[in-house]
Amino acid sequence: MTLDTESTTKKVVTEDEILVASLKLFAEKGYFNTSLTDIKDAVEIKTSSGIYQHFKNKQAIAEALYSNILDSLSISIDDIRRRNRKASEQLREIVDLLFKLTEQAPEIIQFLWVINIKEILPEEKSLIETTAFNKIVQVIQNGINDNEIRSIDSLLAYNYFFGIISHTLGLILSGDLEKNAESYHAQAWMAAWQSIAKK
Amino acid sequence: MTLDTESTTKKVVTEDEILVASLKLFAEKGYFNTSLTDIKDAVEIKTSSGIYQHFKNKQAIAEALYSNILDSLSISIDDIRRRNRKASEQLREIVDLLFKLTEQAPEIIQFLWVINIKEILPEEKSLIETTAFNKIVQVIQNGINDNEIRSIDSLLAYNYFFGIISHTLGLILSGDLEKNAESYHAQAWMAAWQSIAKK
DNA sequence: GTCTATACGCCGATAGAC
DNA sequence: GTCTATCGGCGTATAGAC
Numbered sequence: 379m380t381l382d383t384e385s386t387t388k389k390v391v392t393e394d395e396i397l398v399a400s401l402k403l404f405a406e407k408g409y410f411n412t413s414l415t416d417i418k419d420a421v422e423i424k425t426s427s428g429i430y431q432h433f434k435n436k437q438a439i440a441e442a443l444y445s446n447i448l449d450s451l452s453i454s455i456d457d458i459r460r461r462n463r464k465a466s467e468q469l470r471e472i473v474d475l476l477f478k479l480t481e482q483a484p485e486i487i488q489f490l491w492v493i494n495i496k497e498i499l500p501e502e503k504s505l506i507e508t509t510a511f512n513k514i515v516q517v518i519q520n521g522i523n524d525n526e527i528r529s530i531d532s533l534l535a536y537n538y539f540f541g542i543i544s545h546t547l548g549l550i551l552s553g554d555l556e557k558n559a560e561s562y563h564a565q566a567w568m569a570a571w572q573s574i575a576k577k
Numbered sequence: 578m579t580l581d582t583e584s585t586t587k588k589v590v591t592e593d594e595i596l597v598a599s600l601k602l603f604a605e606k607g608y609f610n611t612s613l614t615d616i617k618d619a620v621e622i623k624t625s626s627g628i629y630q631h632f633k634n635k636q637a638i639a640e641a642l643y644s645n646i647l648d649s650l651s652i653s654i655d656d657i658r659r660r661n662r663k664a665s666e667q668l669r670e671i672v673d674l675l676f677k678l679t680e681q682a683p684e685i686i687q688f689l690w691v692i693n694i695k696e697i698l699p700e701e702k703s704l705i706e707t708t709a710f711n712k713i714v715q716v717i718q719n720g721i722n723d724n725e726i727r728s729i730d731s732l733l734a735y736n737y738f739f740g741i742i743s744h745t746l747g748l749i750l751s752g753d754l755e756k757n758a759e760s761y762h763a764q765a766w767m768a769a770w771q772s773i774a775k776k
Numbered sequence: 777g778t779c780t781a782t783a784c785g786c787c788g789a790t791a792g793a794c
Numbered sequence: 795g796t797c798t799a800t801c802g803g804c805g806t807a808t809a810g811a812c
Contacts, residue, residue: 390777408696410609413805424779430807431777494691496751497607506753534761537748538741538768545740552695554705555732562733569737573772589795612787623797629789630795 391421393432397446400439405485409440409498440498447486452510459513465521466575470567472514473543477563480547488551491544506536514540518574528576535574542570590620592631596645599638604687608639608697639697646685651709658712664720665774669766671713672742676762679746687750690743705735713739717773727775734773741769 399420403412414426414436421428433439458471480487495502505511515536521527527535546566549555555562598619602611613625613635620627632638657670679686694701704710714735720726726734745765748754754761 408693411696414807415805425781426806427780427808428778436806492693494607494693497610504751504753506748506751530764533748533754534764537744537754537765538772541740541742541744542737542772543740544744545736549705549732549736552703552705554703555736565729565733566736569772573737573741573768613789614787624799625788626790626798627796635788 389421389423389428391423391428391432395421396429396432396439397443401443401485401489404440404443404493405488409493437499440495441502443489444495444499444502447490448508448510452508452513455510455513455517459517465517465524465526466571468517469514469521469539469571472517473563473567473570476543476547477560480550481558481560484551487547491548491551506533511536521574525576527574530574538573539570542566542573588620588622588627590622590627590631594620595628595631595638596642600642600684600688603639603642603692604684608692636698639694640701642688643694643698643701646689647707647709651707651712654709654712654716658716664716664723664725665770667716668713668720668738668770671716672762672766672769675742675746676759679749680757680759683750686746690747690750705732710735720773724775726773729773737772738769741765741772 396417400412400417403416403420407416414429417439418424418426418429423429429439433442454475455472458468458475462468462471476487490505496504506515515532518527518535518539519532522529522532522535543566546555546562550562595616599611599616602615602619606615613628616628616638617623617625622628628638632641653674654671657667657674661667661670675686689704695703705714714731717726717734717738718731721728721731721734742765745754745761749761
């Protein structure tokens, strides 16, 4: 019988473990308040060396997170567009997805919304420039062409729509909106949609 | 005739100079990417010691900025409320003020909007909890009481209204909206107001 | 691919002369 | 209240044994 309260077996850390732990820490404390020591502790290895096996440096972790999250969002949006015809239905499902993520994986939305990516990765594209969000603008443009959405600049329409949605998600994440996300979900959708819908 | 391309006279730095320079740097590069060396260079003194005469540490500079900006915003809002009766007029002037600031002093809006104050000053109140923004919620609540604004939770109404406004200002600041702020000003106001106005 | 050990730069902050 | 000088420490990153 050995007394290994602190395990003596070596911990093998995977790239995915590092990403999950980092995302959580970045969302909680911010990128700059998170040290590699924090990450190393979170994945329960003894030194930060293990992390350098997977990532060149701390920035590379943030880059991987950003691109992974946006890739997966982009795929979800493709799927949504495939399954629905009308812009209103597509937008509705996109909003559903974002609210679901806010509830079930708040770190992801926190990372996308609150973290200012340009401060961490000056070279990186801002949200609106990414493929995922361009697809949303495209959905809106189609809605304009199909007379579902009033004919204004699609970027402006995006702006109104997502201004309301993202501000709502922000208030939920910060805890300034006390009740659960579900109760605001329908109302936020209505307000956002009506800000762009054809009367 | 002396060759003092680099002035030999001692530079006396004021608290205000430090605040102005820091605000600019924080807005441009972010708080964590700004070192005291950067600030010292910006106010053209030889060492950071001068800064410590005015501020206990780097955080204290951010604190002073945050509270100064919000105090002055709060005073402006008081003034606006005094000069106008209807909620629509008051909100309209508040929006005017924010757009004017975005054009003439973008650092201020950048600092309020993009900088995540909780990351820098974990103890500090978030925007929505500050006196200035409480006053805006109050304006909205009055508008609800006076039947100008539809009767929903005032925080939600605030959320819709300022979601649109702040998202628009954010796009302008980031340069993603190409034209000048003026051209979006009226449209954003309309969309924001209609998202909460009684039909 | 983890471990121990360590290098080292940068930055925040201070001491003390002027 | 600015200056020179310097310090301590943290955080990133690497070298090399196992």
